[in-house]
Amino acid sequence: MMKTVYDPEIPVNIYDLGLIYRIEVKEDNAVEVDMTLTAPNCPAADFLMEDVKQKVESIPEVTKLDLNLVFEPEWSQDLMTEEAKLELGFL
Numbered sequence: 746m747m748k749t750v751y752d753p754e755i756p757v758n759i760y761d762l763g764l765i766y767r768i769e770v771k772e773d774n775a776v777e778v779d780m781t782l783t784a785p786n787c788p789a790a791d792f793l794m795e796d797v798k799q800k801v802e803s804i805p806e807v808t809k810l811d812l813n814l815v816f817e818p819e820w821s822q823d824l825m826t827e828e829a830k831l832e833l834g835f836l
Contacts, residue, residue, distance in 0.1 A: 746800045752789050757832050759793060763824025766815060775809040776801055781820045790814075 747760040747768070759765060759780070767779040780797065782790055794812060801810050822835060830836045 746804060747797070749800060750793065750796045752783070752787075752793060754789060755783075755833070757825075757829045759797070761826040761829040763820065763826070763829070764793075766818075773808055774806050775811070776807050777811045777813070779813045779815050781815055783820055785816055 747765050748758045750759045751757070752759060752762065755762065762783070764782065765778065765780050767777070769777045771777070778797065778801065780793075782793070787793075794814065798810060798812055801807055801812075822830070825833075825835070827836065
């Protein structure tokens, strides 16, 4: 589901961008997600958080979502997949 969330300014999904640090599914199907932004003052922060929330909560089996915005470790281009780097011209 994370691969369907896109930053409106970047043509790569947030998972391949390396913005998702942790996804944990508990026994009761509660989901915990730690995510970050490319920059702390990202203008798309509210949009991205709401999109993640809506899409994860749309999965019928998910009973609860705890979505955490974290800034440690700091995001860097090294966290991107090879496909994302190629799409953005970094390779």
